[in-house]
Amino acid sequence: MSDTTEKTDVLVIGSGFGGAITAYHLAAGGAKVTVLERGPWLKNDEFEHDYKLGSSYTRIFDFVVGDGMSVLGGNCVGGGSVVYFAAMPRAPRFVFDRHGGIGRRMWPKSVSRETLDPWYDRIEESLSVSKQDWSDASYAGGLWAAACNHAGRTANPLAAAIDNSKCVNCNFMMAGCRFEAKQSLTVNYLPGALAHGAEVRPLHEVQYLERTPGGDYRVHYNIVDDEDYRLQSGSGVIEAKIVVMAAGAAATPVILQRSETRLGTMPHAVGRYFSGNGERLNTAILNEDKVAEILGLSRGDGQLPYGANAIGKGPTVASWDKLDGSLPEYSRYSLEQLYFPPGLGTILAQVPDASGPTWFGKEKKEILKHWKSWLTIFCMTEDDNEGVFGPPPATGNSHRISQQMLGRGNLSYKPTENTWHGWNQADADVKEILEKDGLAKVMPWTNDLVGAYTVHPLASCRMGDDPHTSALDDTSELRGHSGIFVTDGSAVPGALTVNPAMTIAALAERAVPHIVAAARAKGIAVTYGAPAPTGYKSGRDAVLPLLRKKELAGV
């Protein structure tokens, strides 16, 4: 039977940042690469502007409700890069020195802002990340900037992976970018990987791994229906010498937990130390008269001075005044203007000064009538890595409820006093800025319905120097399981106080030469050194000398 088992050199689980980047480099270096992706593969013209269940808006992302924390993640070829809002800031310097709950450095000593910068450079080159100008900022971003300025604060247009010449400011980015303005992995790394012979298989949901007698890995997957993800139509197995796990921070640890009986004991940190990136959302309901009078803003005759909630491109402006490394841990955060579409974003918003219930009822309906004048502020604080995954569900990473989108997972998250300290400070700051002189009424989203809420799950399988509190060593390899690498958000040790895609991507780039070295040690003829998928070489040329110093094989 073993003669008929399908084999590949490198099996990549997931096609988001961690999967697409590693697949590209390994395929370009000459390895046979197969990518298994649990979600569908949508082409450009399938990205719809439609809130109906079954449109791309619900097919390509996943909302998993846990106990005390809900996670929104990508579920399609391209993963998070297809559904995210393309904000790509580097993490501030102090993040890498964080201690968190363990009382000593969370990050490996070898990873700092300085050592990660050359890898950040590679991503900026590959995804055409650019500094946005004020003329690129949406009305919502501009309003946030003006309010910050009025409160004596600074504000920054965000670095983003968006081609503004193609962007129509439709704010449907979460349903996939119809106009190829967003530089998702489907327009760079993934086509590059395919051009070098990698194979991408959508609707293949990996369930567990086991070892072959020869020391390779046998990966078991189920085939998921392309329309109703509750239905599965068969299963299969594929063998690989190297496995790259990039299923996302809400799925990678679940697959490893389910594999434990076959692979042997997992590091203690697998499925623990989950971080929601300290995320917290506030809804401000603007007083349009005050916006005109105090901020001097106008959208032209007959238009409300703001009244633009649906116009834009995700977050365009953030306040970094509290990204100050001299402040104590848990009191540093960024405050970012964000658009959040209806469907999930409205029910969690609360009525300021409600006399009745805050999230439903007649007063809630009244604020929904002012929805165009809502401004959402996204706080990214420092949480305490308090998330823990319970026993894995029967398949996948959740018990699916709806045909797409909605599931119940086994993540448990009980915010500590430290986390609440950060959230409370950020909430108070947003209130101070936006309620100044009656500009708006502000309330944070409620945690009572679906717990806290993150769109940036991290750290469930984190890297570090201490084997007791990290699942991966500083090369991103799973401790005690040679040949398994983890390159998605689960590898990031803790909250970043900014959007994490840039850091996840940079860590994936940084892991590649180590994966190449491990692959060569297993007899795979692969080398490192591909240029950016765009063809640019300066990022590559900057990291090669660093790698030669390390004497990594094949580099």
Add this chain to the structure above:
Amino acid sequence: MRRIPERKVDIAEAATFTLEAYADTIVPGEKRWPGDRAVAGVSTGGGAVACGALDLLRWDATGIHDGLEDLASRVNDHARAYAEKTGRTLDGTVPPFVSLDYDDRVRLIEELTTPGHPEKDFWVLLSLFCNMAFDSAAHLHTDESIENGHPGLAAMGITVPDTDGLWRFRDFGYGRRLADLHPDTTPSGSPA
């Protein structure tokens, strides 16, 4: 073109009234006719019910379709217990939850969705879909909903898309600097 035909489960009239009353408590609307008991009429304009909450709930895509009769029966049991506890007299001609007035319906849903309530997950899920009927018409194509005057999307001021069903905004920003940059900003626009 979808391969799997859309399926909507049928539920009994009493369950329909009960769930309409629940949906109307989440996003209230105005009475559909003078004697409308399910819709409490505490708000002007259409609420979740007028937005098609029952159509959305009954659609098998939601995953709660098969549990609707059970949810209706449970919320009616809770309504009976609530009435007994608070000394309310129920009108036997309508389901117990429908018999409660709006403020009592609110108090009961607040109890059922309080963290720690053993059935909280069910009621949050039901509330989520009732809300979605109003705020995104998740059972209908968005452009058609707008064209047909969907009360929720209209109340929220969702604009009409271009003729190809896609939204484009040529005027999208104030186009000028509105704050000073943070002094520690890298040339490529990141925190230093």
